Amino acid sequence: MDFESLKTLITVIDEKSFTKASQLLRLSQPTVSSHIRHLEEEFNTVLIDRSPKRFDVTPTGEMVYKRARQVLGVMDKARKEVLQYHEQMKGTVKIGASYTVGEYILPSLLRAYDQEFPEVDLQVTIANSERINREVQLHSLDIGLVEGRVADQGLSSFPFMKDKMVVIVPDEHPIRRCETLAFEDLQDHTWIIREEGSGTRAMMESMLESYNIRPRKTITIGSNHGVVQGVKEGLGLSFISETVVTHTAAEHLIMPLPYIQPTTRYFSVVTPMSEEEITEQVQAFIGKVRELFQLS
CATH class of the missing domain: 3.40.190.10 (Periplasmic binding protein-like II)
Structure with missing residues (x-):
């Protein structure tokens, strides 16, 4: 759906004028007309009956107008919710990584996470896999990225890369x-x-x-x-x-x-077994791993 065209339709109908709508939206009048034509072609109907002396919204135009307001309202709410989510996402994530992962794979993950959640502080420990697993067990670290599969008691893991x-x-x-x-x-x-x-x-x-x-x-x-x-x-x-x-x-x-x-071996993400011990910041980091490595 073309949200810009929907916004144009709403403005044109609210102002009852293509000229005023173009001024408010800072678009040329031909662009405003093009947006309306695009919607009319998409819905296969006339939305506005216009002539030099008339401006009438058709019944189907009223339908699309009402739905357009609902759609843009939902999108605006979604933007606000996402903004609130990022503003609330603060705190610290303590990440442990084995040497291979920490030196060559983790930096790109950190960059992607930091771009999306700039208010979250990241603390990284690089050590061998055995130590990282132990520190996740002891809750000295929130999450680990290690070599091989993990079967240690009290830990949950999943592979993310061959x-x-x-x-x-x-x-x-x-x-x-x-x-x-x-x-x-x-x-x-x-x-x-x-x-x-x-x-x-x-x-x-x-x-x-x-x-x-x-x-x-x-x-x-x-x-x-x-x-x-x-x-x-x-x-x-x-x-x-x-x-x-x-x-x-x-x-x-x-x-x-x-x-x-x-x-062939796997690199694995390691977390405490209980989901209650995994913070929303860590959940977001796991989500970024799944996104970048295209995991289901």
């Missing part, structure tokens, strides 16, 4: 020079891993165990960026989020390896 795990290998690593990689060629290398409690570390340990990969040694680095830099410097191989690799311009380090199948 993430692929990939092996990254230094440019000059010996396995890059193998024409055909045998299973033994994957053994006894240095692997760079994340710290205890990291979702990425849990995925790597699971992968190494599942495929019987035997590291010669491991080097622990407590950040995604540090892991990628370590691989770039030739310290060892790693198993890390493709999201991280993409954001650190390290795609050239990805190396598909035989015997190791691609692995």
